[in-house]
Amino acid sequence: MKIEMTNIKKSFGNNEVLKSISLTINGGEIYALLGENGAGKSTLMNILGGIHQADEGAIMIDGETAQLHNPVQSQEAGIAFIHQELNLINDLPVYENMFLGREPKTKRGSLDLEKMLHETEEMFKKMNIQLDPRKMVGDLDSSYKQTIEICRAMMTNASVIIMDEPTTSLTDSEIERVFEMMKTLKSHNVGLIFISHKLQEVKRICDRYAVLRDGVLVSEGSVPDVTTDDLARFMVGHDVRTEPLAKERNLGKEVLRVEELTHHPFFRNINFSVKQGEVVGVTGLLGDGRSELFQSIFGADDISSGKIYIDGEEVKNNSTIKAINKGIAYLPRNRKENAIIQDMDILENSSIATWPKFSKAGIINNEWHLKKFEDLKKTLRIKMQDPTDSILSLSGGNQQKVVLAKWLATDPKILILDNPTQGVDVGAKEDIYDIILKLADENIAVIVLSSEASEIIRVCDRSLVMYQGVIQGELIGKEMSDHSIMNLATGGELAEERSEK
Amino acid sequence: MGNEGTAKRSFIQWYKNKWHNDPLFSIFVALIVMVILQTLVLGFDYDSFDGWFESWTSNWINILRNNAGIGIVALGMTFVIMTGGIDLAVGATLVATGAFAMMLIDIGERGLLGLMGVTGVPAIALALVLVLLFGYLLGALIGITITKGMVPPFIATLGAMMIYRSVTQQTMQGYNPQVPTEFLQISGFQIGDLMIMPIIYWLIIAAILYYVSKRTIFGRQIIAVGSNERAARLSGINVDRVKLHVYALMGLLVSIAAIIQVSRVGAMDVSGAGRGMEMDAIAAAVVGGTSMMGGRGFILGTVYGMLIIGVLNNLLNLFGAPPLLSDAFKGFIVIVAILLQRKGKIT
Ligand SMILES: Nc1ncnc2c1ncn2[C@@H]1O[C@H](COP(=O)(O)OP(=O)(O)OP(=O)(O)O)[C@@H](O)[C@H]1O
Ligand SMILES: [Mg+2]
Numbered sequence: 001m002k003i004e005m006t007n008i009k010k011s012f013g014n015n016e017v018l019k020s021i022s023l024t025i026n027g028g029e030i031y032a033l034l035g036e037n038g039a040g041k042s043t044l045m046n047i048l049g050g051i052h053q054a055d056e057g058a059i060m061i062d063g064e065t066a067q068l069h070n071p072v073q074s075q076e077a078g079i080a081f082i083h084q085e086l087n088l089i090n091d092l093p094v095y096e097n098m099f100l101g102r103e104p105k106t107k108r109g110s111l112d113l114e115k116m117l118h119e120t121e122e123m124f125k126k127m128n129i130q131l132d133p134r135k136m137v138g139d140l141d142s143s144y145k146q147t148i149e150i151c152r153a154m155m156t157n158a159s160v161i162i163m164d165e166p167t168t169s170l171t172d173s174e175i176e177r178v179f180e181m182m183k184t185l186k187s188h189n190v191g192l193i194f195i196s197h198k199l200q201e202v203k204r205i206c207d208r209y210a211v212l213r214d215g216v217l218v219s220e221g222s223v224p225d226v227t228t229d230d231l232a233r234f235m236v237g238h239d240v241r242t243e244p245l246a247k248e249r250n251l252g253k254e255v256l257r258v259e260e261l262t263h264h265p266f267f268r269n270i271n272f273s274v275k276q277g278e279v280v281g282v283t284g285l286l287g288d289g290r291s292e293l294f295q296s297i298f299g300a301d302d303i304s305s306g307k308i309y310i311d312g313e314e315v316k317n318n319s320t321i322k323a324i325n326k327g328i329a330y331l332p333r334n335r336k337e338n339a340i341i342q343d344m345d346i347l348e349n350s351s352i353a354t355w356p357k358f359s360k361a362g363i364i365n366n367e368w369h370l371k372k373f374e375d376l377k378k379t380l381r382i383k384m385q386d387p388t389d390s391i392l393s394l395s396g397g398n399q400q401k402v403v404l405a406k407w408l409a410t411d412p413k414i415l416i417l418d419n420p421t422q423g424v425d426v427g428a429k430e431d432i433y434d435i436i437l438k439l440a441d442e443n444i445a446v447i448v449l450s451s452e453a454s455e456i457i458r459v460c461d462r463s464l465v466m467y468q469g470v471i472q473g474e475l476i477g478k479e480m481s482d483h484s485i486m487n488l489a490t491g492g493e494l495a496e497e498r499s500e501k
Numbered sequence: 502m503g504n505e506g507t508a509k510r511s512f513i514q515w516y517k518n519k520w521h522n523d524p525l526f527s528i529f530v531a532l533i534v535m536v537i538l539q540t541l542v543l544g545f546d547y548d549s550f551d552g553w554f555e556s557w558t559s560n561w562i563n564i565l566r567n568n569a570g571i572g573i574v575a576l577g578m579t580f581v582i583m584t585g586g587i588d589l590a591v592g593a594t595l596v597a598t599g600a601f602a603m604m605l606i607d608i609g610e611r612g613l614l615g616l617m618g619v620t621g622v623p624a625i626a627l628a629l630v631l632v633l634l635f636g637y638l639l640g641a642l643i644g645i646t647i648t649k650g651m652v653p654p655f656i657a658t659l660g661a662m663m664i665y666r667s668v669t670q671q672t673m674q675g676y677n678p679q680v681p682t683e684f685l686q687i688s689g690f691q692i693g694d695l696m697i698m699p700i701i702y703w704l705i706i707a708a709i710l711y712y713v714s715k716r717t718i719f720g721r722q723i724i725a726v727g728s729n730e731r732a733a734r735l736s737g738i739n740v741d742r743v744k745l746h747v748y749a750l751m752g753l754l755v756s757i758a759a760i761i762q763v764s765r766v767g768a769m770d771v772s773g774a775g776r777g778m779e780m781d782a783i784a785a786a787v788v789g790g791t792s793m794m795g796g797r798g799f800i801l802g803t804v805y806g807m808l809i810i811g812v813l814n815n816l817l818n819l820f821g822a823p824p825l826l827s828d829a830f831k832g833f834i835v836i837v838a839i840l841l842q843r844k845g846k847i848t
Binding site: 295300330337339348352355366406 | 727737
């Protein structure tokens with residue numbers, strides 16, 4: 001199948017988001033759609049997916065004008081869409097989610113649950129996913145959810161699959177399996193549109209690329225002809241820094257220590273401590289329990305046993321409010337479910353955590369919050385119109401920056417960042433790394449949870465690698481490498497790692 | 502043409518924009534349309550403008566006064582619904598607090614305050630405080646059941662509804678308290694020669710709650726909790742505390758409505774009063790743009806919603822529509838209001 005989009009224009013109010021874009025996507029190729037946060041990638045794909053209507057322009061499928069007025073028409077035209085934000089029904093089991101909107105029926109007209117379950121199991125086997133399809137989606141971690149979304153789209157027999165940042169929550173080995181599937185689909189002449197800010201991935205898997213900047217197509221070509229640095233430059237308009245970051249710092253006293261912390265079945269016997277001015281990475285694969293661990297430390301979840309010390313003092317009856325008052329900030333992963341409050345505007349989403357601190361007699365100090373937000377907006381380069389616009393009017397990466405702004409505004413002593421650069425573009429990623437290192441210089445302890453080994457290696461002084469709920473090992477400084485992290489994350493031993501050296 | 506044409510076009514543009522982006526706008530337009538209709542129905546068959554105006558205002562004062570109590574309850578219901586909850590117990594809380602008020606101030610021999618030797622104005626002042634406290638407490642009990650007991654709001658308030666009303670009925674069986682005339686001044690006090698105290702209470706409470714919802718931590722936290730509870734908790738909001746306070750506030754507002762009602766008629770029929778009140782309050786909130794899914798709600802919208810329902814009842818009266826059909830029209834209005842808002846929603 002061949003899709004041609006010609007002279008597509010789209011505005012939201014006065015905000016001209018797409019300025020006459022023309023693209024052609026062929027069957028049997030993987031097409032990378034690149035661009036900074038807010039460049040218009042998702043908007044363009046939403047038009048192809050029938051979610052938004054173009055103001056001007058035409059879409060042709062196999063030479064015929066296509067009418068894509070709603071998502072159903074788009075699906076019927078053979079287009080499957082993996083959205084940037086998760087779109088699963090939490091109260092249904094995995095296998096029913098896999099068939100949402102195209103449920104198979106038995107002869108008597110009821111849902112064919114057997115068939116759904118069976119086909120889901122087959123799919124998971126092919127993808128090498130250890131997950132019981134009968135589980136409720138609501139009980140799953142975001143990386144499982146993302147995997148489910150990908151499998152779901154791949155099962156639809158679509159001729160074109162749009163993948164809007166499908167790998168933001170995944171770790172390398174899962175990404176590997178997704179790539180295998182993509183290659184298989186490609187060989188079956190399926191066209192794939194792949195949006196990602198991870199340029200290495202693009203370089204590895206994609207055939208052609210297009211770069212959008214401020215709603216204009218600025219570059220298009222064949223992926224083998226360019227380097228990742230080239231792509232980065234096309235996106236942001238200048239060279240993106242690649243040199244290593246300076247990390248010389250004096251560490252202060254210990255601010256966080258946990259002893260034998262356990263919460264069944266997520267993590268057990270966790271011991272570590274973090275000092276002022278330290279940047280500590282925590283990484284691992286799917287099901288390693290790192291998010292659950294830090295949610296418990298932040299007071300959002302219970303613990304079964306063990307102790308948490310902040311500034312040498314044991315914390316009991318922990319709660320998120322208590323944690324914030326003690327100077328802990330926790331930016332959760334999966335912003336849509338854990339951070340974005342849809343019914344509030346941008347400013348409120350960025351200030352909710354500081355309302356109690358900057359208020360008088362229960363009345364929120366709006367001026368303070370607005371001023372603070374304007375500062376952070378500049379530092380983080382958030383692309384937006386008005387602070388009182390809905391948070392949903394922002395692009396995914398810019399929503400992420402707003403959530404980050406919210407936690408930076410709390411002036412934390414311990415900053416825990418869980419997948420902080422989810423959906424953030426290459427240039428903005430470097431901005432965030434700079435902020436992390438600057439905070440560390442100011443004696444703040446920063447803990448970075450990430451599934452990207454490269455991110456951990458780039459900003460952290462040392463890294464804890466988790467495997468199935470325990471800390472499998474700690475890597476310090478130069479010991480951190482893709483190889484050593486992967487080894488520990490898959491259950492390898494630190495000793496053999498060291499003896500190899 | 503020229504000028505006039507562009508002016509007209511820009512008005513249409515403005516109107517369309519408002520209609521699509523301002524959720525309160527369509528409700529307000531609906532209200533205006535109904536008021537115009539009502540004015541037309543009242544007619545202009547008067548000797549003088551003054552005569553017409555007097556009749557028009559007195560009709561309006563009637564509408565407002567009749568709806569003040571339930572209008573106050575609907576404001577609290579708006580907050581409850583915004584947290585993603587519902588309160589079916591408002592009618593029962595109304596009779597419980599109303600009965601409590603009457604028991605306190607009764608000038609017969611069983612009056613509680615009288616027995617303790619407190620009489621006259623101090624008794625009334627003390628009674629007011631105690632009734633408000635009692636309402637707050639009844640609401641808080643529901644709140645605790647929902648948060649600590651983790652009972653769904655529908656079930657918790659359904660249970661409370663039955664308990665509160667039946668205990669009240671049992672307590673008040675064969676008891677006819679006499680309300681002192683001073684107490685009747687709470688609603689009956691006249692400004693000029695207008696009996697508008699209930700309306701004033703309603704407006705003051707609406708103004709306060711409007712401010713609370715817009716500017717205070719509590720007001721904004723209600724939205725956060727209703728919109729995304731998990732994100733709210735992860736942002737350091739004590740979700741249980743917010744919910745508890747919302748139900749307690751609901752109880753407090755109901756007790757104010759009860760005081761207004763008792764002081765208007767000097768009595769309360771504990772088996773009949775407040776029946777269906779929860780549905781009217783929910784209807785007013787929903788017509789006013791509050792989403793039953795939680796998160797989205799407007800205090801001002803609820804005031805409009807209440808007025809729309811009030812004017813509707815008034816219209817049906819004026820038309821002489823069969824009283825049994827009035828609920829049918831109310832139901833119709835609720836559904837139409839939702840359809841209108843669907844159209845006005847930004848996608
Ligand atoms: N529903 C909407 N209402 C108003 N503005 C919108 C809406 N959706 C997107 N925009 C605006 O359109 C622009 C492009 O957004 P889009 O989501 O397409 O960016 P993107 O390229 O996908 O970015 P990211 O990499 O961050 O996901 C942004 O400036 C955004 O604020
Ligand atoms: Mg996007």
